[in-house]
Each structure stands twice: as structure tokens, then as C-alpha cells.
Amino acid sequence: MNKILLIILGLIPSLTFASSDAVNLDLTSHWAGYLALTLFVIAYAFVMLEEFTHFRKSKPVILVAGLIWGIIGWVYASKGIPHAAEAALRHNFLEYAELFLFLLVAMTYIEAMRERLVFEKLKVYLISKGFSYRQLFWLTGFIAFFMSPIADNLTTALVMGAVVLAVGAGNAKFISVAFVNIVVAANAGGAFSPFGDITTLMVWQKGLVDFQQFFVLFFPSLVNFLIPAAIMHFAIKNEKPEVVDEVVNIKNGGIVITFMFLLTIATAVSFHNFLHLPPAMGMMTGLGYLMVVGYFVKVRHNSNDPISERFDVFRKVSRAEWDTLLFFFGVIVSVGGLGFMGYLALVSEAMYVQLGATYANVLVGILSAIVDNIPVMFAVLTMTPDMSLGQWLLVTLTAGVGGSMLSIGSAAGVALMGQSQGHYTFVSHLKWIWAIALGYVASIFMHLWINAALFDVPI
Template identity: 35%
Template structure:
């Protein structure tokens, strides 16, 4: 609730700015658009009560906003089409990334990859609490190498393969995975899109991400300890260990998946190869692998039939959210919010030191990113051309990376896991732990100020 209050206070504050008196700067079209997207969020949050998929609410909100845009911005048909095509291409990259990642996760499940991992770990006599620490730790350390969404999907499916009947573990484990995946993505430019944006702008060099390791670890460990204490510590059913050669088809699919991710990242940064093409190439490699290399008993598997198992509700929710937030950006709402949080709001808190105004703005931007997607928020901040120290840029990377963990709808990792186990993990169940996650958020911020104090000079 506190995050919603901060958002509403920001919106109200954006309506006025101190410039030779109070001057109205947010017009009725901007306020109306905020009401529409707020209704879309409420519809997504109440999914379990209305029995309407979250993608429907957010998709309708995006449709209304884009229908009104040409009237508000006075665009002709050609200009509107250009705007929409540009935004739709951005979404298509996200769509195919999620689509291919989910296809691989489903294939790994069908070929028994997660059962193989389960059998390999059974020798250690795991309990539900030990399993929680294993999957969340893996999520934290894999996220910098892959990305937070792919990591969350893999660890979520691994947890389900172990403990599908332990609803308490699935609920708390999914929350822990979201926190760990988002935190782990901070100290690497490849772990999160916002980290990549700051790296590409040249504000932080590659090795300068590593001082964020301890602050990221703090944001993960504080809520993780609280979550682990709430887990019913029960022994897990053991499986007989199996030979690695019995599961070489599943392992080959996993290696192809990792190769797809690495190829996509390297090709994009080396020659500017669009990520969507790299992911689609990986999907075709999966189809070829299944038809020509894997044993005959798996030949009946049709990659296109498997696509029917993909959670399209999650993908279409991303579609609605992406276009709705892009509409806010076109209406300059995100820029107004950023300006308010960096200038007006710190002065309201009696903070007049420019450096601390920037740092307070970074902290509030992170909180706001739990509701509004962190990527366009980061873009709005970068457009302001802030004069920040290295420590301040690192703080922005930390807050925008982990702020989305406060709500299940606040990050790609959370939204993706909502599709894996909607009954066990949803908005309300995540919201119960938001205060603890918030403590971890401020703990990470405090540790960054203490450990990396020299970077702020």
C-alpha cells in the first residue's frame, strides 16, 4: 500500500511545480491516461476474484490509451503508425525472448531434465528449507550470466519438479526466486535491461558493476532468511540416482538453450544482431535437435504442438504493459515523474544538497519501478542527463534492478512465475511479504552507501 501511496503522491506532485508560483503542468489527458493504466493494474491484481486473465485488463487499458493518443498528441495516421510500429517491434523482441525461453523450459520438462537434477540432489537428503536455499542461491548466481527472467523460469520449474505437492514451499520459494533473480541481475550488465542501458551509456564500466555484489546480496539475504523461517521444514521424497547418459537428450537441450542465450548476447553486442533473430534461431535449433539427433522415442514430440502449453496470458500481459507504459512515455508523464522525484520531492523533505537530491531520487525511482516498468523509467532518467558520481549511478542500477521485487507484477521474473503456478503464487501472496522485501531494499541501499562511499566522491 505504501508503494501505491508513493505513486499517487508522485502523480499529485507532478501536477504542480515551483516555478514563479504553482503552475499546472499535467493536463487532463495525462491524468486520464494514469487513471486508465491504474484501472488496468487493478484488473490484473483482482484476477483471482474476477476470473478474468490479467492480460485482458492490461490489454484493454493499452488499447484505450493508444486509441486516444492521436487525439491528444494531434497525430495524423502516418505518424501514429510509425509510433506504433516502433513500439510494437520493441515488444516483439520481448515476446520472442519469453516465447523461446518458455518453449525450452517446457522441452526440458518433457525430456526429464528437472527429474535428473532432482535425482542428482536426492543423495543429499534435502528438506524443503534446504531446497529453498539451493534454488534461490542458484537464481542469484545464474541471473548475472543469463538474465532474471530466464533464470526465474528455470528455477521455478526446478522447484515445481521437486515439491509440486508442497504449496507452502512453492509460494515462498517463488517469492525468493524473484528476489534472488532480480538482485543477482544487478552486478552484471547482462543480468537486467536497466543494467545494460547504463553500461551502454558509458556511465558504469564493466568491472564497476562488481562493487554492487554485496549490496545485491543483502537485498536477497534479508528477505530470504525471513522466508526460510516461514517454510514448513519437511523431508522431500528421494529419487534413485540416475546415470547422466540416460538423460543426455535433456542435457543436450539445456546446452542448446544456454548456447542460444550466449549467442544472442554476444551477437547483439559484437555486431548489433537483433536479439529476436538470435532467439528464433535457437528455437529452430531446438526443432532440428529433436528431429535429427535425439533418440527415436522422442521423435513424436512436435515443437509446434508444444507451443500450446506456453502461458500466453503472461506474454500478452507484457504486451499490454509495454504499450501502456510507452503511451505514458509519449505523453511525457514518466519525465514529469522523474523530474518531480529528483527535484521537487527532495526539497519537500528539506534536502537541498544536489548530490543527496540525486540519491533520494534514485531511491524513489526504484520504489516506483515496482509499479511502472523499470526500463522506460530508466530511459526517462537517462534523458535528464544527470550529473552523477559513479556511486550514484551504481545506486540507480541497484534500486531499479531490485525495486521490482516489491510486487509480483513489478518485474519480468515475477510475472513469468505467476504463469507457472497461479494458484500458489499471485499478487496478494507476494504482497504479504512486501514489507520484508522493502527492508531488504533499504538494507542493500545502506550497504552500498557504507561499502562504496568513496565512489560518491
């Protein structure tokens, strides 16, 4: 009870400060602003070099997030208005908390299904069917495209990557090209669903695009995947890998947990659309589903049966992608700090006022290939430019699929570089940038054409 009172009392100052200290200092030409911007660039350089340094991407951005806000706090305290910075930072914490809880539940479910061998069953099924390399190229691509809207592009890439490594053992060329295809397919599939990518999730949670409105991006996303896939198709020899005769049985509770995951997604959507509550609350309710199901799976556990391994939901939570979750914290808090200093207002003026919304949103996709789409999209959401529904869908599309142009531009690409055992690298992906760029341009024109009416619909 005392802890609850302390939490409530801890929230009261933020409400007071938000109303009494609405002072924002323009630090874009101040030494503090220059220092913060320099620190962020250095941190992001480490993120981009993770493939070579093996220095996890969460470490530099978390450190820099603290330094940036320390600088802000120092300046505001010296000006006698310390609580304005505190209120702004609390707002960043709230935005991250919703994203964190949402992703934590999703990752826990994915880990539970992985441990129950749901994905392993899919992998063995594909291997055992005797498909040719070209057929496997298209199968893994299409599965990634349609799996990503539900399981997110990161998880999809890892699952399909495991399949490609298994069936393509000894064929480095196939693995390399198939991995590029999976990255493009997973990012494209994730662009037309709130659950497919962090960027779409952020836009949906912000309330800028309704759940069902994302699906108008289906055909532009499909074009984005098909064009580079059709080009890469000819780089793969039409040979067959050796058939592996292996039997995998899904563990006790695996099918039920899969259905609970779908129910959890439905709950999150319902909380947001019908009850007007944060989707993260629906996901946390879904975590409750898993915990209850996990109890009965544990009760049915037979210690003499090696297939029925003891199920522990808290172990699944511990195996979530913590580096990714902490990376998002560092990015959101760092970009929030730069925005509080005034830099995002400058960028918004340069991009959305001088260039115009369409060109600016196309540029967002190109930037997301270099910088990663999470900070780019968070920056756009923080700027909140006045745009129509069609333009918000355009930036959702470009930020989601633009990252496919470079291997470091999306979580899917970064994850596969670590999984590929050296077969898929920054350079091997770069060889296909021209084909991916063709798909990127074609998907934008497709959206501008088939969804033209939405560009007159205000948010």
C-alpha cells in the same frame, strides 16, 4: 519479393514524418490526457487483481494501449499534425520489437530444455539426496540466485517452484516461506545480469550500462537475498521430507541444447559489445542454432523409444509465455503514449530534479513493488534523466529487487502465485515484507559504499 518492397515502402513514411513533424503537444492538462491516464490506472488495477479475478494481465493493458493511442491520434489529427503521433508510435513499436524477439528466443530455449527434461533432472536430483527442509530452503534459494542471471527470474522461479512443491508436499508452511525466498533470490540474482530481468535487459539494450558493468551489483544483490533468507530460515522446522526414489534421464539432445543456449547468450553479448548491433539479432542467430540442432534431434528420433520424443522447435515457440510477452507490449505502448502526452516529463521533474537522483532511484524500487518494475523502468528510460553510471546501476538494482517486497511486484512472484496451489499468496508474502525491506535498504547502502567511485563516472 513484393512483400519485401511493401515493408520497405511502409518504413519510408516514418522517416519522413519523424523529421517533418517534430511537434509534441502538451496534453497533461487536456481532457485527452486525463482520460488516457484514467484508463491506464484502471487497466493496471486489473493487472494487480489478476490473482483474484483470473483475468490475464495482457488483456486490459493491450486494450488500453490501443485506446490511449487512439485518443492521441484523434487529438493530433484534429490539430492537423497526424504524422507526429505516427512517428512516435513507430518508435515504441521498434523498442518493443527488440525486446520481444530477445525474450521469445530465450523462452523458446527454456521451453526446449524443459521438454528435454533438463530441469526435471535437477529437481529429481535434489529430491533424492535426502536434504532437510532448511537445507532445501537454502539450496533452492542459492540455485535461484545463480540460475536467474542466465535463465531470467521468471523461468528460474517456475523451475525452483516445481522443486519446492515436489519436496514440500504436505508441508504448507515450508512451501509458503520457500516460495518467498525463491522470489527474492531470483529477483536479486537477476539484478546483476543483463539476462536476469526485463529491466536489466532494457537498460543494457539502451546502451546505458555495458555488459560487464552489471556485475558490480553482485554483492549488493547477494546482500539483498541473504538478509531476508537468514531471517526466514528460523521459520522452517529442521525436519526431513520423505525421500522419493525416482529416475529421470535427459532426453536426446537436451545437453546439446543447453550448450547452444549458453552459446546464444555469448552471441548476443558479442553482437552488442563488438559488432555494435542489437542483442536481439544475436539471439535470433541463436534461434538458428536451435533450429539446426532440432533438425538433427528429429533425425535421430526413434519412434519405438518413448524417451526420444519427436522434437519440434516451432512447438517450443508456441509454448512461450505469450501472456507475458503481450503484457509487455501493452505496457510499453501505453507508457510510451503517456510519455508522448507529457506526463513522464512532469514525473521526471518531480523525482529527478526536486528529489535528486539517489532518492528518486530508491523511490523507483518502492514503486516497482506496487506497479511492476517493467512500466516503471520503461518510464525512467523514456525520461532519460542525466545520471552517472553509479546512478544508472542504482536504479537497475532498485527496480530489479524492489519488486520482491510484494508478490505482485515481479513476474517471478506473479508466476509462483499461479503455480503454488494456494500455498503462496499475496498475504503470505506480505508477512515477510519487513525482512525483504531490510534486505532492500542494505543492498542500496552496499552499492553506495563499494561502488562509490562510479557515481562520478558520466554515461
